[in-house]
Amino acid sequence: MGKSLAVKNEIIADLKQTLSESQLAIVIDYTGLTVAEITDLRRRLRPKGSSCQVAKNTLMRIAVEGNDNWQPIQELLTGTSAFLFVQEDIGGAIKAYQEFQKVSKKTELRGGVMEGRVLKEADVKALADLPSKEQLMAQIAGAINGVATKLAVGINQVPTSIARGLKAYAEKDGDSAAEAPAEALAEAPAEAPAQPEAEAPAQPEAEAPAEAESTSA
DSSP states (O other): HHHHHHHHHHHHHHHHHHHHSSSSSEEEEEETHHHHHHHHHHHHGGGGGGEEEOOOOHHHHHHHTTTTTGGGGGOOSSSSSSSESSOOHHHHHHHHHHHHHHHHHHOOEHHHHEEEEEEEEHHHHHHTTTTHHHHHHHHHHHHHHHHHHHHHHHHHHHHHHHHHHHHHHHHHHHHHHHHHHHEEEEEEEOOOOOOOOOOOOOOOOOOOOOOOOOOOO
């Protein structure tokens, strides 16, 4: 009795830990699956950062009790349940399950829970079209590289534009300097002819004073 309770508590603790690390939980009815087929499903999910765990509905109810993010999963807990916990590649994990389902034809997808919302089967299938983490990173890197390339081209064109502008200005300034002397000569007034200096009028010679006549006594 005690051992059984300890095992149940261990399963519940494991479910809580796995849920805390997951983005999405999918509930499937695994009726009819063999141990080998469940192992195959787990093998397909592992590269996508996901796992599959079979647990009783009662234990899952206890595991999500009081957890607003995962408590809505209780709506999907009917019949025999297996849980797909998606931690990384959501689209890739769903596609991996869909490929397994096509081969086995034994499972039924009931729905899922993500960010506190119940997802119907159609909603879960729509998530399969989301790009993987690697694809998102590649798209982001491509966008960044595109912006960087345009920026680099623009920066490279700035010195060229400045150089062209300086060259055009220098050529224009040179033409103006060459034309300036000719224009100055054309506009300068003709030099007036030199006027002859006027001769100073001759000054009359002063008459020598007459010598006084000597008078005899």
